Amino acid sequence: MSQQAIPNKLSEQYIDLASERLGGETLSCSDDFFAEMENLLKAGRGIFIDDKYTERGKWMDGWESRRSYGRDNGRDHDWCIIRLGVPGVIKGFDVDTNFFRGNAPQTVSIEGCHSAQQPGADTQWFSLLADSPVEAHSQNLFEIDNVQCCTHVRLNIFPDGGVARFRVYGEAQVDWQQFLPGELIDLAYVKNGGRSLLVSDMFFSDKNNLIMPGRGKDMGDGWETKRRRDPGPDWNIVKLGHIGSINKVIVDTHHFKGNFPDTFTLEGTMNDSQACIDGSAKWQTIIPRNKLYAHREHVFIDEIADPKAHFTHIRLNIFPDGGVSRLRTFGYRKED
Structure with a gap:
């Protein structure tokens, strides 16, 4: 047992x-x-x-x-x-x-x-x-x-x-010298210093599954919320491993066939973590509301509102609820 x-x-x-x-x-x-x-x-x-x-x-x-x-x-x-x-x-x-x-x-x-x-x-x-x-x-x-x-x-x-x-x-602690100048980096990836900071709900599975390596091995290896009885959304705030831009996004609903979100938005902020936690951070749209489908990798490039904007944190909003296996946010690290 x-x-x-x-x-x-x-x-x-x-x-x-x-x-x-x-x-x-x-x-x-x-x-x-x-x-x-x-x-x-x-x-x-x-x-x-x-x-x-x-x-x-x-x-x-x-x-x-x-x-x-x-x-x-x-x-x-x-x-x-x-x-x-x-x-x-x-x-x-x-x-x-x-x-x-x-x-x-x-x-x-x-x-x-x-x-x-x-x-x-x-x-x-x-x-x-x-x-x-x-x-x-x-x-x-x-x-x-x-x-x-x-x-x-x-x-x-x-x-x-x-x-x-x-x-x-x-x-x-990431050694950024291991990356090439101008290399496209998944800034939310856990091994690149990303960390899920706060979520609205993680009833079925852990918030950090969203940024783990590989594709999810099953439905339990993702971030999944309980069923809402209102329009939502549920959300997951991720602290990026480094300040940077967001130029390509992958939202993967692998294994989520009857419980994937209907739609999502992605937002970003330039702020400290405490502001994200206490609700005082100001968020701007990275990707406006888009449709999601079951058991699929969704790639977004042209949908990104401002590929030159820099962020410290991102917020994935899912409507009304559901499960997402992985979120990949590729961008360029802002030089120190």
Whole structure:
């Protein structure tokens, strides 16, 4: 049986920089005798199958090391090194011990580094979270005060045990030197620093699905609102990764066949995030109201009102409600 993740400020305000869907990966660990380290970054909270065993013992949906019993090699804890899918400034963690009831670690600590290479013996790690107690079968949430950009983290568990899932919440830091001058960039894309800031509703699925990599794998992998009984619209405000123009837009209703929006508009603003949240931001039309269709990529170029205007945030309005798999907003970054 799986369990729903609890809503929390970290998941609402930040993205999971270590997410497998963003390219996060486990690189190495001290020991994963009972359950593989790769499980740490999978979606969901993990499941439990009562009568499932392997030749090594009970099957567990997480990372689990063997009992240490004071090992002869002198190691007093187990560890796992994770490469973040998106480098960024980390603001918190979720160390989820779901279904690890009698085999959770007693405490954890977490370190970070910024390295262009895979971490090795000479890597200089810095502390992100000091040794902290964790509860069994629980989401253990830790908010931290950090300003350093990380590419990798190391999860340390004391003295041993199992963790079902590990989330690393923060803000993406984009190296704009990796883009060519004048390159057309999806400024709303999560790996380019985009982030869904605020939505009218996300009853069926998360607001940030709208700007995730690839096309949605199913209807749950998009942004979908509940049914309205008024003309709408529902809306999703996205903070762009960089100030820039909007020159090409793709609205993808992939998998939404009976619940796609009837029409949409796209608006933009040059403002700070707080103004977008409190409602004081002034919005201007990027794309006027246009028809949408089921299970289709819709491309808009000529419909863009002012391809030279610059924006910090965009707002997708869907009438009256429904689901959109992905939104791509290609434009040119304003030079700093």
